[in-house]
Amino acid sequence: MAHSVARSSQIMSKNEISSVFSRFLRFWRSVHKVSQEELAYRLDSSPRHISRLENGSSRPSEAMVTEIGEALSLGSRDRNHLLLAAGFAPANEGRDFNSPELKWLRKAMIMNLRALDPYPTSVVDGAANLLMVNRGWVSFYSHVVEDEELNNVSNLYDFIFDRQGAGNIISDWEDTLSAILMSIQQTALFTNDETTKATLERLQQYPSVPEDWQQRAARTEPMASFKVQIPIDGTLKRFFSVGTMAGALGPNAFASEPRLSIFTLYPEDDSFDFDALLDESKTHPLLFY
Structure with missing residues (x-):
């Protein structure tokens, strides 16, 4: 029973993370007016997989998040938000204060x-x-x-x-x-x-x-x-x-x-x-x- 509860909590945690990422993904697709089919084509993926990412039934890998950011031409700030939404650490791009x-x-x-x-x-x-x-x-x-x-x-x-x-x-x-x-x-x-x-x-x-x-x-x-x-x-x-x-x-x-x-x-x-x-x-x- 305890094992079942722990597993349920783990699944809930994953679903919650996916839902945050899903909201970000739908938002940026709408901003750039990119359909699921078009995004799948840019990623060499399938519309079904993009749909699963957006409905929270599938969680992306860190590499996939990075590729999505590139496919949607997101800037550094927005790529990092996408990474965080998927449960990954943001990419640290150093900037010289004296530049x-x-x-x-x-x-x-x-x-x-x-x-x-x-x-x-x-x-x-x-x-x-x-x-x-x-x-x-x-x-x-x-x-x-x-x-x-x-x-x-x-x-x-x-x-x-x-x-x-x-x-x-x-x-x-x-x-x-x-x-x-x-x-x-x-x-x-x-x-x-x-x-x-x-x-x-x-x-x-x-x-x-x-x-x-x-x-x-x-x-x-x-x-x-x-x-x-x-x-x-x-x-x-x-x-x-x-x-x-x-x-x-x-x-x-x-x-x-x-x-x-x-x-x-x-x-x-x-x-x-x-x-x-x-x-x-x-x-x-x-x-x-």
Whole structure:
């Protein structure tokens, strides 16, 4: 009986996935005015198979989904939505943040960073490589590390995991590092991306990583923020580091390139004056204004 229930749940799960894919397939056929017969011809398949895909009685392979996307001339965003609808990971097509076609995005990020001054803010990519920082970020972290070391910081994760760097000021750092590692681990499992797996392997080598990080992370609900504390004028001050996504819209926004996140520090004490820390003389290679 239990086996029967489990099998029924499994079938229901497959049917639910197929129904999502079916809706997407019918939608895009109608948008491009392609009949089932024509699509079958383009795919070297049969109208009966296309019909089964659309009524949910058959589930496509990943290769079939990709071929359908090509046959319907879908763009990267819509091909990824089709893959997700069929239960597959989206295709990750890297985009260079510094490429000429993304000049408008870089300008928008600079305006965002400037608007958030004096709150320390950074823009990072999907691998947490620092892309841009604002003056508040440079001024604040100058209280943590020497200017020369700060100028060489290129990755937010490395900066956090290094107990000689920002890792010295992370509250509950064992749980925070564990949660970050688990988020990378989940991404690696989902995408099987070699860069993500390399990042996970590199970060695990830091002495600051708890041996039981997987168990710690399993007990910690993921959040887009963590706490920071630092002595200012002899008094320990506490802050929240809050992360927001700045990417594409839609179901696959988390996988769309470039995957940008914006991290900003906010004071726990509303009376704290970040302006007092702002130093106009400070420079940094990633400060663009």
